[in-house]
Amino acid sequence: MAAPVLRWLCPGRRWAFARTGGCSYHRRGVPTASTSSGKRGQSSVAQQSLITAQEPRKGDREWAAVVGLEIHAQISSNSKLFSGSQVHFAAPPNSLVSFFDASLPGTLPVLNRRCVEAAVMTGLALDCRINKKSLFDRKHYFYADLPAGYQITQQRLPIAVDGSLAYSVCVGKKRGQAVARTVRVRQIQLEQDSGKSLHDDLRSQTLVDLNRAEGQLRVDANISVHHPGEPLGVRTEVKNLNSARFLARAIDYEIQRQISELENGGEILNETRSFDYKLGCTMPMRDKEGKQDYRFMPEPNLPPLLLYDSASLPAGADPQQVINIDQIREQLPELPSVTREKLVQRYGMLPEHSFALLNEVGLLEFFQNVMKETRAEPKKVTSWVLNTFLGFLKQQNLAVSESPVTPSALAELLNLVERKAISSSAAKQVFEELWRSEGKTPAQIVAEKQLELMRDDEALEQLCRATMEAHPQVVMDLKKGNPRAINKLIGLVRKATLGRADPTAIKDVLERQLSG
Amino acid sequence: MLGWTLREVSAALKQGQITPTELCQKCLSLIKKTKFLNAYITVSEEVALKQAEESEKRYKKGHSLGDLDGIPIAVKDNFSTSGIETTCASNMLKGYVPPYNATVVQKLLDQGALLMGKTNLDEFAMGSGSTDGIFGPVKNPWSFSEQYRKKRKQKSHGEKEDSDWLITGGSSGGSAAAVSAFTCFAALGSDTGGSTRNPAAHCGVVGLKPSYGLVSRHGLIPLVNSMDVPGILTRCVDDAAIVLGILAGHDPKDSTTVQDPVKPFVLPSLTDVSKLCVGIPKEYLAPELSSEVRSLWSKAANLFESEGAKVIEVSLPHTSFSIVCYHVLCTSEVASNMARFDGLEYGHRCDIDLSTEAMYAATRREGFNDVKL
Numbered sequence: 031m032a033a034p035v036l037r038w039l040c041p042g043r044r045w046a047f048a049r050t051g052g053c054s055y056h057r058r059g060v061p062t063a064s065t066s067s068g069k070r071g072q073s074s075v076a077q078q079s080l081i082t083a084q085e086p087r088k089g090d091r092e093w094a095a096v097v098g099l100e101i102h103a104q105i106s107s108n109s110k111l112f113s114g115s116q117v118h119f120a121a122p123p124n125s126l127v128s129f130f131d132a133s134l135p136g137t138l139p140v141l142n143r144r145c146v147e148a149a150v151m152t153g154l155a156l157d158c159r160i161n162k163k164s165l166f167d168r169k170h171y172f173y174a175d176l177p178a179g180y181q182i183t184q185q186r187l188p189i190a191v192d193g194s195l196a197y198s199v200c201v202g203k204k205r206g207q208a209v210a211r212t213v214r215v216r217q218i219q220l221e222q223d224s225g226k227s228l229h230d231d232l233r234s235q236t237l238v239d240l241n242r243a244e245g246q247l248r249v250d251a252n253i254s255v256h257h258p259g260e261p262l263g264v265r266t267e268v269k270n271l272n273s274a275r276f277l278a279r280a281i282d283y284e285i286q287r288q289i290s291e292l293e294n295g296g297e298i299l300n301e302t303r304s305f306d307y308k309l310g311c312t313m314p315m316r317d318k319e320g321k322q323d324y325r326f327m328p329e330p331n332l333p334p335l336l337l338y339d340s341a342s343l344p345a346g347a348d349p350q351q352v353i354n355i356d357q358i359r360e361q362l363p364e365l366p367s368v369t370r371e372k373l374v375q376r377y378g379m380l381p382e383h384s385f386a387l388l389n390e391v392g393l394l395e396f397f398q399n400v401m402k403e404t405r406a407e408p409k410k411v412t413s414w415v416l417n418t419f420l421g422f423l424k425q426q427n428l429a430v431s432e433s434p435v436t437p438s439a440l441a442e443l444l445n446l447v448e449r450k451a452i453s454s455s456a457a458k459q460v461f462e463e464l465w466r467s468e469g470k471t472p473a474q475i476v477a478e479k480q481l482e483l484m485r486d487d488e489a490l491e492q493l494c495r496a497t498m499e500a501h502p503q504v505v506m507d508l509k510k511g512n513p514r515a516i517n518k519l520i521g522l523v524r525k526a527t528l529g530r531a532d533p534t535a536i537k538d539v540l541e542r543q544l545s546g
Numbered sequence: 547m548l549g550w551t552l553r554e555v556s557a558a559l560k561q562g563q564i565t566p567t568e569l570c571q572k573c574l575s576l577i578k579k580t581k582f583l584n585a586y587i588t589v590s591e592e593v594a595l596k597q598a599e600e601s602e603k604r605y606k607k608g609h610s611l612g613d614l615d616g617i618p619i620a621v622k623d624n625f626s627t628s629g630i631e632t633t634c635a636s637n638m639l640k641g642y643v644p645p646y647n648a649t650v651v652q653k654l655l656d657q658g659a660l661l662m663g664k665t666n667l668d669e670f671a672m673g674s675g676s677t678d679g680i681f682g683p684v685k686n687p688w689s690f691s692e693q694y695r696k697k698r699k700q701k702s703h704g705e706k707e708d709s710d711w712l713i714t715g716g717s718s719g720g721s722a723a724a725v726s727a728f729t730c731f732a733a734l735g736s737d738t739g740g741s742t743r744n745p746a747a748h749c750g751v752v753g754l755k756p757s758y759g760l761v762s763r764h765g766l767i768p769l770v771n772s773m774d775v776p777g778i779l780t781r782c783v784d785d786a787a788i789v790l791g792i793l794a795g796h797d798p799k800d801s802t803t804v805q806d807p808v809k810p811f812v813l814p815s816l817t818d819v820s821k822l823c824v825g826i827p828k829e830y831l832a833p834e835l836s837s838e839v840r841s842l843w844s845k846a847a848n849l850f851e852s853e854g855a856k857v858i859e860v861s862l863p864h865t866s867f868s869i870v871c872y873h874v875l876c877t878s879e880v881a882s883n884m885a886r887f888d889g890l891e892y893g894h895r896c897d898i899d900l901s902t903e904a905m906y907a908a909t910r911r912e913g914f915n916d917v918k919l
Contacts, residue, residue, distance in 0.1 A: 135634075135892075136644070140799060179888065325882075
């Protein structure tokens with residue numbers, strides 16, 4: 031109760047939905063944006079669609095969806111937003127409840143400085159304008175986990191507004207096709223979190239824990255559809271989505287549902303819905319009164335929150351009593367967009383790889399540590415880290431910190447490849463072994479499994495000749511001009527070398543022998 | 547002695563003319579004798595006697611805490627008092643025993659004051675008569691004055707004496723009556739729209755409403771957060787100043803208190819008023835003003851003028867809008883502040899457990915009186 035929460039509002043991103051299935055549309059002859067070339071008829075798969083429709087729909091006009099997100103993020107602080115109680119993860123129920131949290135009469139809210147700083151930091155990181163004066167309001171509704179009967183929030187004038195966030199989205203089927211996008215952040219506000227309700231259906235009762243609400247990050251999605259050029263449609267709200275995956279599915283489902291509803295002549299109600307994870311659909315929540323009237327009112331117990339910057343700081347102000355935005359800005363760590371840009375500049379990395387490296391906790395550090403100890407090309411290291419290393423982690427659901435392979439070990443392995451001591455396919459075998467048995471170095475594994483690249487040119491020459499002699503048909507194919515025959519030969523030679531010869535070297539020898 | 551000022555009693559205590567325990571017992575016995583006034587909801591006899599004992603020890607050692615050490619005081623029953631039932635004269639909080647003291651209560655206790663009890667009020671301080679609480683109305687001590695009795699006997703015949711009494715005004719009627727009847731030397735009230743000043747006037751005592759932000763509201767069960775203040779009721783102005791000096795100042799638990807430190811002050815003795823300029827707002831001369839009040843007002847203005855002060859007319863042009871603004875703010879904030887009384891965490895809870903909403907509705911219907919419904 032009174033635990034701090036930051037709320038971001040991201041106003042709608044529009045996606046254009048194109049039509050698939052040209053028949054009905056062709057009959058009515060209504061043009062869409064995708065056929066700007068003037069061609070109508072059969073080919074109506076639009077190039078501009080970013081989310082392809084899951085099934086053909088009737089109706090003949092394009093739809094655009096608008097999605098706005100309300101993100102509730104719990105602030106990491108020692109005590110709550112308005113009461114002095116502490117915040118501990120997984121404390122016994124109702125053990126961290128102050129008199130204010132229990133809404134005892136006569137108690138008053140006192141603003142937590144650290145929470146304000148966190149809000150300012152978030153606002154700066156999201157490129158917002160920080161409001162030097164912001165206000166607190168009461169939002170009223172009755173619920174068991176809201177003891178005061180109202181929540182203290184910032185509705186009229188929040189602490190930060192007008193920000194944006196850049197992100198990358200994969201388009202098309204091919205990997206590596208990503209585009210940069212930005213989403214607007216309408217505002218960031220500080221607000222109280224509620225308690226936690228546990229419904230006991232067996233005994234028909236609800237248990238309330240006033241320590242803190244569940245879920246460090248919760249998202250509500252506001253979704254509407256409309257035809258481009260027309261006013262926005264009625265929106266529904268899908269509440270309390272806790273994972274990115276379910277968020278996407280819920281939004282997709284709701285967009286489809288609204289389109290189907292409208293195309294069938296129905297109407298969309300301005301209602302709150304929940305997402306059923308098992309069925310994969312949204313359902314209306316029990317809400318008999320229709321639209322909630324929260325009776326917003328200024329919070330009279332909290333004066334306006336005033337923030338300063340170095341220019342406006344009053345002379346002789348006690349640093350403990352005031353918050354200086356400029357000071358907080360200086361203390362901000364390097365933002366991800368800056369880090370990603372540096373990676374791209376320094377290593378010539380593809381932007382989507384920079385995103386991938388930053389998306390996993392500890393992965394960037396791992397990558398950088400490998401880079402320190404290896405002479406291999408950045409592109410190779412990136413590939414190994416993002417594909418092989420990350421692949422193994424995900425398969426066993428491990429965090430980077432739990433990896434059995436250290437950056438040094440991977441660096442050593444890459445050095446072996448770079449020196450051509452082993453082939454890259456052999457390296458993969460070594461990596462697997464490194465993962466399984468901790469303590470062994472790559473060099474040891476290479477020795478154990480006899481994976482060194484064959485250095486004996488003489489022996490290689492002989493093997494090639496022998497292989498060609500043993501497979502005259504393949505040689506014949508090759509001479510006829512079949513391009514795949516060479517690969518078959520290379521494969522056969524490799525097999526004979528027990529995988530210890532470098533395929534490129536084998537190819538060279540074979541080609542030389544064939545031409546000579 | 548019960549009629550003495552704070553300074554006089556304090557001096558007497560220091561000199562050993564009377565002990566805190568004796569003083570306490572005198573007041574307790576008078577409280578019992580004046581029970582018919584219904585000024586007190588809870589009389590904290592044991593607590594007060596224990597505090598008196600402690601105070602006595604301090605006086606014996608010569609280490610008194612200050613002007614209020616060993617002095618009986620009373621607190622309106624909408625201030626949170628640790629371990630002592632706090633009801634706000636409502637069914638909703640009947641039996642509610644808070645776990646903490648309001649800041650102003652704590653300050654008084656830290657000065658060694660003796661807490662005689664919690665005084666009666668209009669339910670949740672909503673009212674101006676002290677007639678609307680669940681414990682019944684408070685009777686103005688002046689109802690039992692010889693003067694008033696004589697007047698009534700002349701006018702009414704056969705009326706029951708029991709029903710012939712005057713109201714104390716409100717909502718801090720209990721505190722005003724307690725001070726007026728000499729059962730304590732000072733009392734805490736609260737003032738939102740006159741709830742300290744109104745009963746003070748009715749009961750013939752001094753009622754001080756400090757400026758908003760001067761005194762902490764932490765622990766004062768709120769009516770209108772943006773207007774409430776703790777109020778002070780005493781029998782003379784000097785006493786009110788002493789109490790204000792103890793209570794005023796920033797409280798980190800109340801973010802609406804002024805930040806600047808409050809300098810200690812002593813009331814100047816006003817023998818020379820020639821440099822004083824007194825303003826009388828012309829808008830206050832409302833047509834509804836009773837002639838009796840109007841003549842008293844004139845009398846006071848004339849008194850100042852005759853002693854050399856300048857008395858002029860001033861204008862407060864928004865006066866006529868004040869009551870309307872008050873009503874809007876009052877109804878909104880009261881509705882908001884009453885939202886927490888749902889029977890879940892403390893206070894009255896009904897027996898219905900069909901659903902949360904049903905429980906809320908029944909609890910609030912049973913707990914509140916008609917004003918709130």
